[in-house]
């Protein structure tokens with residue numbers, strides 16, 4: 810299991826379900842620094858092993874979550890049956906690159922831009938193998954080995970120039986009669 814930042818919140822119910830089903834669960838969570846690490850106490854009680862990483866070393870191991878995952882994958886006696894990865898696209902892409910040669914089933918939770926969330930607008934389309942899928946209705950969990958992460962990364966940045974020109978709204982204005 811692997812979660813990064815708010816991805817940890819997505820990971821929590823999964824860890825809970827796996828633990829309650831009797832699985833041994835190694836959970837690796839990471840963030841920029843200590844304040845970005847959430848649910849550590851809750852995940853400690855559910856996980857066989859909990860590993861924390863922070864980029865600045867303020868909590869747990871210094872560095873990225875890929876380092877302890879590499880150690881885990883290199884330990885022939887403890888190679889996981891499956892890996893679940895939730896977090897930034899570069900992180901999930903890196904995890905998949907590590908598990909693919911070992912043929913370890915890897916499930917990722919994708920985070921494309923979503924608009925209607927009903928499968929109608931096409932905003933959240935992702936490429937899975939040779940197929941186009943809508944993350945809101947077909948996912949957001951997919952076989953990581955089939956995901957086109959470069960396409961997903963491109964689509965996540967498609968409004969960069971508009972954001973740079975107009976800025977981001979400082980607060981949500983939905984329901985206040987103004988356009989955000």
Ligand code: FES
Nearest residue numbers: 924926928931945
């Ligand atoms: S958010 Fe519109 S199709 Fe998924």
